[in-house]
Amino acid sequence: MSDNLASKITDSELEVMKLLWHASDALPVTDIREQLQRSKGWEPATIKTLISRLVSKGVARQEKRNVYYYSPVISEKEYSSWATKDLITRIYNGKASDLIASLVSSNGLSKDDIAELREMFKVEE
Protein backbone atom coordinates (compact mmCIF):
# COMPACT_ATOMS: atom_id res chain seq x y z
CA MET A 1 0.00 0.00 0.00
CA SER A 2 2.76 2.37 -0.84
CA ASP A 3 1.26 5.44 -2.46
CA ASN A 4 1.26 3.67 -5.78
CA LEU A 5 -1.55 1.41 -4.74
CA ALA A 6 -4.74 2.97 -5.96
CA SER A 7 -7.60 1.08 -4.42
CA LYS A 8 -8.09 0.97 -0.71
CA ILE A 9 -8.98 -2.08 1.28
CA THR A 10 -12.66 -1.86 2.06
CA ASP A 11 -14.18 -2.63 5.44
CA SER A 12 -15.34 -6.11 4.50
CA GLU A 13 -12.09 -6.93 2.82
CA LEU A 14 -10.22 -5.75 5.88
CA GLU A 15 -11.81 -8.54 7.88
CA VAL A 16 -10.26 -11.05 5.54
CA MET A 17 -6.89 -9.34 5.66
CA LYS A 18 -6.92 -9.45 9.43
CA LEU A 19 -7.22 -13.21 9.30
CA LEU A 20 -4.35 -13.46 6.86
CA TRP A 21 -2.22 -11.12 8.93
CA HIS A 22 -2.79 -13.03 12.10
CA ALA A 23 -2.15 -16.43 10.59
CA SER A 24 1.31 -17.87 10.97
CA ASP A 25 1.25 -19.18 7.44
CA ALA A 26 -0.76 -19.03 4.23
CA LEU A 27 -4.35 -20.16 4.69
CA PRO A 28 -6.57 -22.32 2.51
CA VAL A 29 -10.05 -21.02 1.77
CA THR A 30 -11.48 -23.61 4.09
CA ASP A 31 -9.95 -21.91 7.10
CA ILE A 32 -10.82 -18.42 6.01
CA ARG A 33 -14.36 -19.42 5.25
CA GLU A 34 -14.85 -21.22 8.50
CA GLN A 35 -13.74 -18.34 10.66
CA LEU A 36 -15.59 -15.62 8.81
CA GLN A 37 -18.72 -17.63 8.57
CA ARG A 38 -18.70 -17.92 12.32
CA SER A 39 -17.58 -14.42 13.20
CA LYS A 40 -19.40 -12.50 10.50
CA GLY A 41 -22.17 -14.77 9.37
CA TRP A 42 -21.18 -14.36 5.73
CA GLU A 43 -22.07 -16.88 3.07
CA PRO A 44 -19.20 -18.84 1.54
CA ALA A 45 -19.84 -17.08 -1.76
CA THR A 46 -19.36 -13.69 -0.15
CA ILE A 47 -16.11 -14.73 1.38
CA LYS A 48 -14.83 -16.07 -1.90
CA THR A 49 -15.64 -12.78 -3.58
CA LEU A 50 -13.76 -10.81 -0.96
CA ILE A 51 -10.72 -13.05 -1.29
CA SER A 52 -10.71 -12.67 -5.06
CA ARG A 53 -10.96 -8.93 -4.82
CA LEU A 54 -8.01 -8.78 -2.45
CA VAL A 55 -5.98 -10.81 -4.90
CA SER A 56 -7.00 -8.56 -7.81
CA LYS A 57 -6.03 -5.54 -5.79
CA GLY A 58 -2.65 -7.09 -5.21
CA VAL A 59 -2.80 -6.98 -1.44
CA ALA A 60 -3.09 -10.74 -1.03
CA ARG A 61 -1.57 -13.52 -3.03
CA GLN A 62 -2.64 -17.04 -3.86
CA GLU A 63 -0.24 -19.87 -3.95
CA LYS A 64 -1.05 -23.21 -5.47
CA ARG A 65 -0.54 -26.10 -3.14
CA ASN A 66 -3.19 -28.61 -3.84
CA VAL A 67 -5.83 -26.11 -3.37
CA TYR A 68 -4.88 -22.43 -3.30
CA TYR A 69 -3.43 -20.95 -0.14
CA TYR A 70 -3.67 -17.27 0.58
CA SER A 71 -1.32 -14.88 2.29
CA PRO A 72 -0.92 -11.12 2.56
CA VAL A 73 1.26 -9.20 0.15
CA ILE A 74 1.37 -6.10 2.31
CA SER A 75 1.86 -6.42 6.02
CA GLU A 76 -0.53 -5.22 8.64
CA LYS A 77 2.02 -2.63 9.70
CA GLU A 78 2.41 -1.32 6.19
CA TYR A 79 -1.30 -1.05 5.80
CA SER A 80 -2.04 0.54 9.13
CA SER A 81 0.66 3.11 8.74
CA TRP A 82 -0.56 3.84 5.25
CA ALA A 83 -4.11 4.27 6.52
CA THR A 84 -2.91 6.52 9.30
CA LYS A 85 -0.93 8.73 6.99
CA ASP A 86 -3.91 8.82 4.68
CA LEU A 87 -6.09 10.04 7.54
CA ILE A 88 -3.55 12.66 8.50
CA THR A 89 -3.34 13.88 4.94
CA ARG A 90 -7.06 13.94 4.43
CA ILE A 91 -8.23 15.49 7.64
CA TYR A 92 -5.32 16.90 9.57
CA ASN A 93 -3.69 18.74 6.71
CA GLY A 94 -0.67 16.55 6.99
CA LYS A 95 0.11 17.46 10.60
CA ALA A 96 0.53 14.27 12.60
CA SER A 97 0.76 16.19 15.83
CA ASP A 98 -2.70 17.60 15.16
CA LEU A 99 -4.04 14.09 15.12
CA ILE A 100 -2.52 13.38 18.47
CA ALA A 101 -3.66 16.70 19.86
CA SER A 102 -7.16 15.79 18.72
CA LEU A 103 -6.93 12.46 20.51
CA VAL A 104 -5.81 14.17 23.65
CA SER A 105 -8.49 16.83 23.63
CA SER A 106 -11.30 14.44 22.76
CA ASN A 107 -10.36 12.05 25.53
CA GLY A 108 -9.47 9.41 23.05
CA LEU A 109 -6.58 8.27 25.19
CA SER A 110 -6.89 5.93 28.12
CA LYS A 111 -4.73 6.25 31.23
CA ASP A 112 -2.64 3.41 29.93
CA ASP A 113 -2.24 5.06 26.58
CA ILE A 114 -1.04 8.22 28.22
CA ALA A 115 1.41 6.35 30.39
CA GLU A 116 2.81 4.60 27.36
CA LEU A 117 3.08 7.82 25.46
CA ARG A 118 4.81 9.59 28.28
CA GLU A 119 7.28 6.75 28.24
CA MET A 120 7.59 6.92 24.49
CA PHE A 121 8.39 10.59 24.36
CA LYS A 122 10.64 10.76 27.35
CA VAL A 123 14.27 9.93 26.97
CA GLU A 124 14.22 8.43 23.52
CA GLU A 125 15.83 10.15 20.67
Next chain:
Amino acid sequence: MSDNLASKITDSELEVMKLLWHASDALPVTDIREQLQRSKGWEPATIKTLISRLVSKGVARQEKRNVYYYSPVISEKEYSSWATKDLITRIYNGKASDLIASLVSSNGLSKDDIAELREMFKVEE
Protein backbone atom coordinates in the same frame (compact mmCIF):
# COMPACT_ATOMS: atom_id res chain seq x y z
CA MET B 1 -20.88 12.31 13.97
CA SER B 2 -21.48 10.76 17.32
CA ASP B 3 -21.67 7.01 16.86
CA ASN B 4 -25.32 7.34 15.94
CA LEU B 5 -24.50 8.79 12.59
CA ALA B 6 -24.51 5.98 10.12
CA SER B 7 -23.09 7.29 6.88
CA LYS B 8 -19.59 8.62 6.68
CA ILE B 9 -18.56 11.76 4.91
CA THR B 10 -17.01 10.74 1.63
CA ASP B 11 -13.83 12.21 0.21
CA SER B 12 -15.57 14.57 -2.18
CA GLU B 13 -18.06 15.64 0.42
CA LEU B 14 -15.23 16.32 2.81
CA GLU B 15 -13.95 19.02 0.52
CA VAL B 16 -17.24 20.83 0.85
CA MET B 17 -17.28 20.40 4.62
CA LYS B 18 -13.80 21.89 4.85
CA LEU B 19 -15.07 25.04 3.22
CA LEU B 20 -18.00 25.24 5.60
CA TRP B 21 -15.77 24.60 8.58
CA HIS B 22 -13.33 27.29 7.63
CA ALA B 23 -15.95 29.89 6.88
CA SER B 24 -16.78 32.35 9.62
CA ASP B 25 -20.46 32.17 8.81
CA ALA B 26 -22.96 30.21 6.72
CA LEU B 27 -22.14 30.29 3.03
CA PRO B 28 -24.36 30.69 -0.01
CA VAL B 29 -23.91 28.21 -2.83
CA THR B 30 -22.29 30.90 -4.89
CA ASP B 31 -19.29 31.02 -2.60
CA ILE B 32 -19.02 27.29 -2.26
CA ARG B 33 -19.31 26.78 -5.97
CA GLU B 34 -16.79 29.42 -6.81
CA GLN B 35 -14.11 28.04 -4.55
CA LEU B 36 -14.56 24.41 -5.46
CA GLN B 37 -14.77 25.14 -9.11
CA ARG B 38 -11.41 26.78 -8.88
CA SER B 39 -9.71 24.37 -6.52
CA LYS B 40 -11.22 21.13 -7.75
CA GLY B 41 -12.46 21.88 -11.22
CA TRP B 42 -15.88 20.47 -10.46
CA GLU B 43 -18.99 21.41 -12.39
CA PRO B 44 -21.61 23.45 -10.54
CA ALA B 45 -23.98 20.48 -10.75
CA THR B 46 -21.48 18.27 -9.00
CA ILE B 47 -21.05 20.73 -6.21
CA LYS B 48 -24.79 21.06 -5.75
CA THR B 49 -25.13 17.31 -5.48
CA LEU B 50 -22.45 17.13 -2.82
CA ILE B 51 -24.09 19.89 -0.82
CA SER B 52 -27.46 18.17 -0.98
CA ARG B 53 -25.99 14.91 0.15
CA LEU B 54 -24.35 16.56 3.13
CA VAL B 55 -27.69 18.03 4.08
CA SER B 56 -29.44 14.67 3.72
CA LYS B 57 -26.78 13.06 5.85
CA GLY B 58 -27.46 15.65 8.49
CA VAL B 59 -23.91 16.95 8.70
CA ALA B 60 -24.68 20.30 7.10
CA ARG B 61 -27.74 22.43 7.34
CA GLN B 62 -29.39 24.89 4.99
CA GLU B 63 -30.91 28.08 6.16
CA LYS B 64 -33.16 30.21 4.05
CA ARG B 65 -32.04 33.76 3.74
CA ASN B 66 -32.89 34.93 0.34
CA VAL B 67 -31.12 32.11 -1.21
CA TYR B 68 -30.10 29.16 0.96
CA TYR B 69 -27.03 29.46 3.13
CA TYR B 70 -25.15 26.43 4.32
CA SER B 71 -23.30 25.70 7.52
CA PRO B 72 -21.92 22.64 9.27
CA VAL B 73 -23.99 20.75 11.79
CA ILE B 74 -21.01 18.89 13.18
CA SER B 75 -17.76 20.69 13.80
CA GLU B 76 -14.48 19.86 12.20
CA LYS B 77 -13.16 18.77 15.59
CA GLU B 78 -16.09 16.45 16.16
CA TYR B 79 -15.62 14.93 12.78
CA SER B 80 -11.89 14.53 12.92
CA SER B 81 -11.97 12.97 16.32
CA TRP B 82 -14.74 10.67 15.19
CA ALA B 83 -12.73 9.65 12.14
CA THR B 84 -9.67 9.08 14.27
CA LYS B 85 -11.49 6.90 16.75
CA ASP B 86 -13.03 5.05 13.85
CA LEU B 87 -9.57 4.34 12.47
CA ILE B 88 -8.35 3.19 15.86
CA THR B 89 -11.31 0.88 16.22
CA ARG B 90 -11.04 -0.52 12.74
CA ILE B 91 -7.33 -1.09 12.48
CA TYR B 92 -5.67 -0.68 15.83
CA ASN B 93 -8.07 -2.84 17.83
CA GLY B 94 -9.09 0.14 19.86
CA LYS B 95 -5.62 0.91 21.15
CA ALA B 96 -4.83 4.56 20.55
CA SER B 97 -1.27 4.14 21.66
CA ASP B 98 -0.76 1.57 18.92
CA LEU B 99 -1.66 4.21 16.40
CA ILE B 100 0.94 6.52 17.79
CA ALA B 101 3.50 3.75 18.03
CA SER B 102 2.83 3.06 14.39
CA LEU B 103 3.39 6.68 13.53
CA VAL B 104 6.66 6.69 15.40
CA SER B 105 7.97 3.50 13.87
CA SER B 106 6.98 4.39 10.34
CA ASN B 107 8.62 7.79 10.54
CA GLY B 108 5.29 9.49 10.23
CA LEU B 109 6.37 12.18 12.65
CA SER B 110 8.42 15.18 11.72
CA LYS B 111 11.00 16.71 14.03
CA ASP B 112 8.48 19.39 14.86
CA ASP B 113 5.80 16.85 15.62
CA ILE B 114 8.09 15.05 17.99
CA ALA B 115 9.05 18.25 19.73
CA GLU B 116 5.40 19.12 20.20
CA LEU B 117 4.60 15.69 21.47
CA ARG B 118 7.44 15.71 23.91
CA GLU B 119 6.03 18.96 25.18
CA MET B 120 2.54 17.55 25.26
CA PHE B 121 3.41 14.52 27.32
CA LYS B 122 5.80 16.18 29.69
CA VAL B 123 4.41 17.78 32.79
CA GLU B 124 0.75 17.94 31.93
CA GLU B 125 -1.81 15.98 33.79
Next chain:
DNA sequence: TTGCTTAAGCTACAAATGTAAACTGCTTTT
Protein backbone atom coordinates in the same frame (compact mmCIF):
# COMPACT_ATOMS: atom_id res chain seq x y z
C1' DT C 1 -40.93 44.11 -18.28
C1' DT C 2 -38.33 40.88 -20.59
C1' DG C 3 -34.85 38.03 -20.86
C1' DC C 4 -30.50 36.04 -18.72
C1' DT C 5 -28.46 33.78 -14.93
C1' DT C 6 -28.58 30.39 -11.92
C1' DA C 7 -30.36 28.27 -7.29
C1' DA C 8 -32.88 24.08 -6.09
C1' DG C 9 -34.55 19.90 -7.07
C1' DC C 10 -34.76 15.85 -9.87
C1' DT C 11 -32.66 12.53 -12.80
C1' DA C 12 -28.66 9.97 -14.74
C1' DC C 13 -25.06 6.90 -15.09
C1' DA C 14 -20.60 4.49 -14.35
C1' DA C 15 -17.57 2.61 -10.84
C1' DA C 16 -16.95 0.71 -6.27
C1' DT C 17 -18.76 -1.96 -2.51
C1' DG C 18 -21.54 -5.37 0.11
C1' DT C 19 -23.55 -9.46 -0.46
C1' DA C 20 -24.50 -13.76 -2.77
C1' DA C 21 -26.12 -17.27 -6.38
C1' DA C 22 -24.88 -20.18 -10.56
C1' DC C 23 -21.68 -22.89 -12.98
C1' DT C 24 -17.65 -25.90 -13.68
C1' DG C 25 -14.33 -29.00 -12.86
C1' DC C 26 -11.42 -31.39 -9.27
C1' DT C 27 -11.31 -34.54 -5.13
C1' DT C 28 -12.99 -37.46 -2.23
C1' DT C 29 -16.22 -40.88 -0.88
C1' DT C 30 -18.96 -44.86 -1.45
Next chain:
DNA sequence: AAAAGCAGTTTACATTTGTAGCTTAAGCAA
Protein backbone atom coordinates in the same frame (compact mmCIF):
# COMPACT_ATOMS: atom_id res chain seq x y z
C1' DA D 1 -16.92 -45.46 -11.88
C1' DA D 2 -20.84 -42.62 -10.21
C1' DA D 3 -22.19 -39.34 -6.94
C1' DA D 4 -21.30 -35.64 -3.66
C1' DG D 5 -18.93 -31.69 -2.14
C1' DC D 6 -16.65 -27.89 -2.56
C1' DA D 7 -12.68 -24.51 -4.67
C1' DG D 8 -12.36 -21.26 -8.18
C1' DT D 9 -14.70 -18.38 -11.61
C1' DT D 10 -18.39 -15.85 -13.50
C1' DT D 11 -22.43 -13.33 -13.03
C1' DA D 12 -25.84 -10.66 -10.35
C1' DC D 13 -27.90 -7.06 -8.04
C1' DA D 14 -28.76 -3.29 -4.65
C1' DT D 15 -26.48 0.62 -2.51
C1' DT D 16 -23.02 4.21 -2.28
C1' DT D 17 -19.97 7.36 -4.42
C1' DG D 18 -18.13 10.42 -8.06
C1' DT D 19 -19.57 13.21 -11.42
C1' DA D 20 -22.87 15.81 -14.03
C1' DG D 21 -27.10 17.12 -16.99
C1' DC D 22 -32.11 18.82 -17.27
C1' DT D 23 -36.04 21.56 -15.58
C1' DT D 24 -38.36 24.98 -13.16
C1' DA D 25 -38.76 29.14 -10.93
C1' DA D 26 -36.96 33.25 -9.14
C1' DG D 27 -33.79 37.39 -8.86
C1' DC D 28 -31.38 40.74 -11.46
C1' DA D 29 -29.64 43.40 -15.41
C1' DA D 30 -30.97 45.96 -19.38
